[in-house]
Amino acid sequence: MAERKVYFDHNATTPLHPEVKKAITEAMEVFGNPSSLHEFGRRARHLVEEARVKVASFIGADPDEVVFMGSGSEANNTVLSILSCPSRFCASSMGEATEIITTSIEHPCIMETARCLRDRGFPVSFLEVDQYGKVNVEHLKELMTDRTKIVSVMMANNEIGTIQDIKSIAKIVHERGVLFHTDAVQAVGKIPVNVKDLDADFLTISAHKIYGPKGIGALYIKKGSPFCPLIRGGHQEKGRRAGTENTIGIIALGKAVEMRRAEMAEEKKRLLMFKAALREGIEERIPDVHFNGHPTDCLASTLNVSLDGAEGEAILLYLDLEGIAVSTGSACASGSLDPSHVLLATGLEVERAHGSIRISMGRGTVKEDVEYMLDKLPKVIRKIRDMSTAYQRRAS
């Protein structure tokens, strides 16, 4: 048994906040269909709408502009699907505009949907990023054409934590009269997000990244934006997302953002300190390391590091044996042949991408976790490098 359990994978998912757990337990008593007119239904409807107000006010939106969905992935798929509706009778029809622009570091639910649309004949361009994962704004200006319908740029990257200047990007996009979406799954609840200030047309939220349950997300749709639902066949969510509401999930998401509002500012200060300690500690104790992501415009919780001569899955599993949970950009762990597309997009060498790990902290992280990591990681890396064909010749 490991001496300690350390969860450093908050960007993958988070444990439920105790208050959210309480809210879920209470919500389990509410079984009415929010669409029913009787008392059972009205009670459920009341709680759903209460949650909607909480989510909306957290991001500076009107409650009408928040549509609950099954996940962040569903919200992202929905936004891009607007493009694929060629019907000129569709509310989302924009005539000749069919082109989509996104970035080379998006989450797979954007990347794959964009590629699928490209296969179906819609022109898709992928924006380049610099070595820190920042979108090249000049490249965006060049790529936009009269046919561009939507630009989608993620706010904070899940792998390297880099935060984009969404406000400036939205401004450039709107100057060309193009719609703008941002996948803010890793940003909402970690950094202040206000849709009015950013001037986004669409914005994606997920509950389980912010101490809520899996299987519930939301899409902000700015009033008046063209929209075409992905899931059809019901009047729920004002016809924008069919299917009986996930009452428990929605109530839980409402509670999760309420708790974020109370806790995120203080937490950020603490995590920034931990991150600096981790970074310095790793640099001090382990030679030949390389940090990925932007040094300052980055999530306080996220530290991505490449350790030369060590393969990511091996690092992950040796750390797992010590009770520490991280994730890796190596191909081995994902079951594919290629390492992280995000790291490669930043121009990182393939071998460094294979040897990368992501440490993502959260509200439960304490100083002792950081110290434990700084004790174990150097030993793990030494062990791997000792048997590595890829390190010995450079060992000091």
Place this chain on the structure above:
Amino acid sequence: MSSQGEWVYTEKVKDHFMNPRNVLKFGEEYAEDGKGIVGNIKCGDQMMVYIQVDREKGTILDCKWQTYGCASAIASTSILSEMVKGMSLEQAYHLSPKDIAGELGGLPEHKIHCSVLGDKALRAAINDYYRRNGMEDKVVIEEARIVCQCMNVTDQEIEHAVLEGARTFYELQERTKLGTVCGQCKDEATALLQDYVKKHFGAK
């Protein structure tokens, strides 16, 4: 998966991963009779196998290794180094990825390509031994043969795709782009696909 959340790997893999046997540690002296290296760090796996040979008997006396790769790469090279001790060169030459995976109590299918490197590195080490001792006649050169002329895809790449999980011609095309131009190689590629599935995974 049990409620305890077991590893995707067997206990044996875990044991060899935690305590790798016969690693040639950095700086350690070793008078090898043959050395083989395969794989590429860019692809995420690389292995180096060293052998000492009993010249009289033609058997492997000792085996050491180094590897850059995932848990199953480490475990499979470790177990291979135990398996081959005392084995005749002939026998060792014919070890297959299936043999290694079997000894480990099985590996996830997509991981089998890692252990393939172990047996390949071993064959390279044996060939190296033959070359060092003037036995070039015994060296078997594994040359890749082009199957798909249009996209330049070899039989080895087909074998690799099978190890990565391709089971149908379509999946083979997805992975290798084979047969996507003129399509003439379809029958041969399908036959090879079936051969390799049988070779590495037993029954069809």
